[in-house]
Amino acid sequence: MRALVSNVSRRDFLKYCGTIAAVIGLSRREGAAIAQAAESTVKPPLFWIEAQACGGCQRSFFNSENPDAARLLLELLGVKYLNSLSPRSGVDAITAVLQPPEGERPGGKPILIVEGSLPLGGGGRFCIVGNDGNADISASSLVRRLSGDARAIIAAGSCAAYGGIPASKEGGTGAARLSRILPDKQIVNIPGCPPHPDWLVATIMHVLLFGSIPERDRDGRPKMFYRHTVHDLCERRAAFDEGRLIDSFSDLVPGDDRCLLNMGCKGPITHSDCPQRRWNGGVSWCIGAGGPCHGCTEPDFYERMSPLLSRVPGIAPAAGGTRSGVDTVGKIVVGGTAAVIAGHAVFSAATRFVESRRKESESLTDDIKGRGKGKSKAAKEDSGKPDDSNG
Amino acid sequence: MADKVNINPVSRVGGHLSVELTVENGKVSDAKVSGNSVRGFERILTGKDPGDVSFITQRICSDGHVANAIAAAKALEDAWGVQVPSNARIMRNIMLAASTVSSHIGWFYHRALTDYIDFNALTAYQGKDRDLISLRERFKELSSRGEGDPFVPQAAGDYLSDADAVATLFSHSIDAYGARRDADAIVAVLGGRSPMGCSVVPGGVTNRPDAAMVSALVGRLRDLSDWVKEALIADVLALAPEIVRFADLGIGVPNFMSLGAYPLDNRDNDKFMPRGIITGGDVSIVEDLAFERIEEHVSASRYAAETGRRHPSVGETEFSAARDGAYSFVKAPRYDGRPVETGPLARLLVKQDETLLGLRKKLNIGQSVLARMIARSVEAGLLATAMLDWLTEIRLDDPAMAGDIELRNRDGFGLSEGHDGSLGHWIRMENGQVALFQAVSGSTWNLSPRDDEGKRGPLEEALIGTPVTDLGNPIDALRVIRSFDPCVYCATH
Numbered sequence: 001m002r003a004l005v006s007n008v009s010r011r012d013f014l015k016y017c018g019t020i021a022a023v024i025g026l027s028r029r030e031g032a033a034i035a036q037a038a039e040s041t042v043k044p045p046l047f048w049i050e051a052q053a054c055g056g057c058q059r060s061f062f063n064s065e066n067p068d069a070a071r072l073l074l075e076l077l078g079v080k081y082l083n084s085l086s087p088r089s090g091v092d093a094i095t096a097v098l099q100p101p102e103g104e105r106p107g108g109k110p111i112l113i114v115e116g117s118l119p120l121g122g123g124g125r126f127c128i129v130g131n132d133g134n135a136d137i138s139a140s141s142l143v144r145r146l147s148g149d150a151r152a153i154i155a156a157g158s159c160a161a162y163g164g165i166p167a168s169k170e171g172g173t174g175a176a177r178l179s180r181i182l183p184d185k186q187i188v189n190i191p192g193c194p195p196h197p198d199w200l201v202a203t204i205m206h207v208l209l210f211g212s213i214p215e216r217d218r219d220g221r222p223k224m225f226y227r228h229t230v231h232d233l234c235e236r237r238a239a240f241d242e243g244r245l246i247d248s249f250s251d252l253v254p255g256d257d258r259c260l261l262n263m264g265c266k267g268p269i270t271h272s273d274c275p276q277r278r279w280n281g282g283v284s285w286c287i288g289a290g291g292p293c294h295g296c297t298e299p300d301f302y303e304r305m306s307p308l309l310s311r312v313p314g315i316a317p318a319a320g321g322t323r324s325g326v327d328t329v330g331k332i333v334v335g336g337t338a339a340v341i342a343g344h345a346v347f348s349a350a351t352r353f354v355e356s357r358r359k360e361s362e363s364l365t366d367d368i369k370g371r372g373k374g375k376s377k378a379a380k381e382d383s384g385k386p387d388d389s390n391g
Numbered sequence: 392m393a394d395k396v397n398i399n400p401v402s403r404v405g406g407h408l409s410v411e412l413t414v415e416n417g418k419v420s421d422a423k424v425s426g427n428s429v430r431g432f433e434r435i436l437t438g439k440d441p442g443d444v445s446f447i448t449q450r451i452c453s454d455g456h457v458a459n460a461i462a463a464a465k466a467l468e469d470a471w472g473v474q475v476p477s478n479a480r481i482m483r484n485i486m487l488a489a490s491t492v493s494s495h496i497g498w499f500y501h502r503a504l505t506d507y508i509d510f511n512a513l514t515a516y517q518g519k520d521r522d523l524i525s526l527r528e529r530f531k532e533l534s535s536r537g538e539g540d541p542f543v544p545q546a547a548g549d550y551l552s553d554a555d556a557v558a559t560l561f562s563h564s565i566d567a568y569g570a571r572r573d574a575d576a577i578v579a580v581l582g583g584r585s586p587m588g589c590s591v592v593p594g595g596v597t598n599r600p601d602a603a604m605v606s607a608l609v610g611r612l613r614d615l616s617d618w619v620k621e622a623l624i625a626d627v628l629a630l631a632p633e634i635v636r637f638a639d640l641g642i643g644v645p646n647f648m649s650l651g652a653y654p655l656d657n658r659d660n661d662k663f664m665p666r667g668i669i670t671g672g673d674v675s676i677v678e679d680l681a682f683e684r685i686e687e688h689v690s691a692s693r694y695a696a697e698t699g700r701r702h703p704s705v706g707e708t709e710f711s712a713a714r715d716g717a718y719s720f721v722k723a724p725r726y727d728g729r730p731v732e733t734g735p736l737a738r739l740l741v742k743q744d745e746t747l748l749g750l751r752k753k754l755n756i757g758q759s760v761l762a763r764m765i766a767r768s769v770e771a772g773l774l775a776t777a778m779l780d781w782l783t784e785i786r787l788d789d790p791a792m793a794g795d796i797e798l799r800n801r802d803g804f805g806l807s808e809g810h811d812g813s814l815g816h817w818i819r820m821e822n823g824q825v826a827l828f829q830a831v832s833g834s835t836w837n838l839s840p841r842d843d844e845g846k847r848g849p850l851e852e853a854l855i856g857t858p859v860t861d862l863g864n865p866i867d868a869l870r871v872i873r874s875f876d877p878c879v880y881c882a883t884h
Contacts, residue, residue: 042536042538043533043538050406050407051428052428052430053406053880054450054451054452054453054880055405055406055452055453055454055880056450056453056456056586056587058453059453059454059575060453060586062568062571062572063571063572063575063585064572065572068568068569068572069565069568069569069572070566070569073541073565074529074530074533074565078538078540079540079541080540082541083400083402083403083404083407084402084403084404084405084501084502085402085403085501085541086402086541087402087403087505087540087542087543087544087546088544088545088546089398089400089401089402089403089546089869090397090398090399090400090401091399092546093400093402094399094400106536106537107538117430121712122710122713123712123713125693125712125713126428126429126430126710126712126720127407127427127429128407128409128427128428129400129407129427129428130400130409131397131399139428165430165432165435165447165450166430166431166435168431168435170431170434170435170437170438171430171431171434171435172431172708172710173429173431173710175430175431193450193587194453194586194587248792249592249594249595249597249792250594250790250792250793250794250795252597252599252791252792254599254600254601254602255599255601255603256599264442279579279583279584279585280572280575280576280578280579280584280585281572281576283576283579283580283607284582284583284584284598286583286588286589287583288583289581289582289583289584289588289589289590289597289598290583290597290598290599291588291589291590291592291597292589294446294589296587306439306440306443307439307440307442307443308440308442308443308446308447309442309443309592310440
């Protein structure tokens with residue numbers, strides 16, 4: 001990698017490689033090896049395909065602090081196709097993506113990133129990404145065509161990784177996770193809605209520098225970022241242990257550090273390093289802003305995390321501030337995520353729930369519980385039907 | 392003899408957009424604009440807990456995440472008779488402004504600029520600026536290996552090729568990623584994360600302001616304001632004289648609307664971007680809005696025919712993906728039967744903003760491609776400056792959440808203004824659940840296909856008369872399209 005600005009010293013450059021190494025959890029010596037490995041002068045090609053997306057994953061990606069977007073675009077990655085940035089349109093743009101180059105690509109095989117879910121319904125019509133002059137091209141079709149040649153395939157964000165919000169049953173488009181479209185391929189899932197830029201960037205860098213995808217958990221996520229639960233890493237854990245919880249957002253005081261469990265925090269069942277890494281250059285994070293964790297890195301996000309403001313059942317502060325309840329808590333909840341249901345008030349977000357409405361909510365709760373029981377395992381399995389949205 | 396030109400995908404927009412142009416005698420004589428993807432948010436939120444809405448609707452679009460959170464919270468506040476306290480109002484205003492500024496920066500440098508400058512002209516830079524020299528050398532090296540993406544290769548076009556000007560714009564387009572990142576950090580100080588924060592809820596904002604938060608914002612807001620003035624606005628005003636012919640291009644429908652945003656009082660009366668509508672072309676006449684006059688047609692949209700011509704409060708989203716005659720997943724909203732343009736130009740016209748009106752007159756830009764470009768950057772400047780004023784109104788002893796809220800099974804609607812235009816959420820609750828949720832966004836208005844009477848949508852209308860000299864490269868048509876900052880994610884949701 002050549003320095004972007006001519007007066008960056010080699011020392012700065014090595015320090016930068018050290019930063020990358022630290023992000024990936026490597027030693028300083030390995031950081032120097034990275035510098036050497038990265039001396040290749042040709043940027044590796046990258047195809048970023050938007051499917052049923054919202055643009056949040058790429059916006060998060062380009063908010064990366066270090067390496068920043070300038071370095072990503074000018075030094076590290078050859079962004080050969082991303083519709084939101086592509087200089088050209090139409091047939092010119094889409095056929096340039098689809099035509100494999102003659103011979104070896106300089107820079108090696110491309111990395112394929114997919115953002116958004118893929119619709120199984122409507123004959124592909126719910127997401128058409130282009131027309132090659134003969135026929136419309138669906139997102140699934142484009143992704144399949146690009147997957148054969150890929151050095152690595154990354155499902156960026158919860159929609160690509162697990163189906164996300166569009167895969168909710170009522171969505172009506174048959175939105176599915178990427179692995180439904182590419183069942184025989186190894187895919188690295190980087191869930192989050194959106195994912196933290198570091199998770200995406202470091203995964204790409206791992207592929208580029210070590211030629212392999214990072215070690216993943218059973219949900220396909222790199223263990224280095226998704227190993228622990230938010231609950232285990234949370235700065236408000238002491239408050240949980242001591243039973244200092246808020247029951248209403250209007251209870252919050254400036255600098256409040258009380259636990260948000262009763263506001264629906266899904267921290268105990270959510271794997272991510274948000275509490276440590278924090279967001280947007282470390283200025284804040286969801287719980288830090290008084291917002292309960294929605295569980296957006298989990299396969300269960302979104303539908304099985306709903307209601308977002310209702311408490312995860314089966315979790316209570318351990319008596320006397322000890323850790324005794326923690327491991328048990330994790331186990332109970334993982335088995336029962338389908339039963340994440342309103343324990344009491346349907347809407348507990350703002351304040352006290354008015355007594356006259358309580359009866360309505362109780363009958364609703366019973367109704368939801370009845371539906372919840374039937375969904376626990378079946379919901380996780382693919383039925384294979386074209387309309388199945390939980391891919 | 393008419394030729395048909397299909398552009399699919401249109402790049403440098405939000406989501407999946409295509410257009411079919413009919414070209415006769417070197418000009419566009421007809422246009423069909425298509426939104427080619429959809430996810431079904433309105434269906435997904437039906438049956439859900441109302442507490443989910445202000446979080447989930449953010450995912451309609453990353454550019455519109457704050458606008459959607461606010462519209463959703465307001466819809467519930469409307470249904471439940473809740474007035475948010477001043478601190479919450481101010482914090483929401485700052486978040487929305489910062490997010491909108493971020494989007495406008497991204498629009499000019501990462502979506503529009505490629506249509507106006509020849510990036511290769513950087514290689515001819517002869518000046519003495521060390522950073523520009525460094526960028527020139529790096530770009531030369533990359534280009535020589537065919538690695539100039541995503542800047543080049545551009546389509547052929549009449550681009551600005553002055554080396555000094557291009558070098559500055561190219562360099563700013565790279566700095567713009569940092570400026571966007573910094574604007575998002577401002578949103579995150581208040582929202583927890585950007586995009587997709589978690590502090591906007593019905594009743595206010597969960598993030599109770601403290602001195603640390605205010606102090607984290609002061610410097611950041613000043614820096615952003617400086618950057619918008621010294622880069623974005625300066626660049627647009629320097630570019631404008633070079634592209635005057637775009638003052639005649641892309642003039643759409645004579646109707647402009649703002650649903651209003653950035654309330655300046657707690658009764659939602661006075662707003663920094665006022666609510667109003669201009670119809671019939673005289674931009675000095677701004678009328679009050681009557682919301683009941685909004686209808687969404689679906690005759691050219693991929694939805695069941697019987698769901699057409701509905702007010703959003705009784706709307707339905709029933710897909711009919713292959714229906715005859717339908718060519719877009721965007722519905723066709725109409726006000727009093729009229730297609731209406733929304734967005735920064737519409738907002739500043741409704742506001743009767745002196746800066747925009749003055750520039751408009753001086754440069755004779757009317758309601759053109761150039762007018763939209765200038766309006767977008769002027770709006771960014773206005774919002775960046777306003778945020779600093781709003782910050783001083785925060786009271787650290789005051790709450791950011793309303794008191795007791797009674798959950799009611801009622802209808803409500805919430806209005807705001809996103810980066811691309813007017814945004815409305817309509818909601819009904821029954822048995823404590825969402826029974827109806829409908830959204831109409833700025834891009835739904837702007838990108839709409841034909842309605843029941845066959846009237847084109849604003850962008851389709853703006854394309855009429857656009858010159859096309861090369862059927863294989865209708866660059867002016869693409870400039871018209873991008874002037875609306877189109878977002879299919881927002882439009883179809």
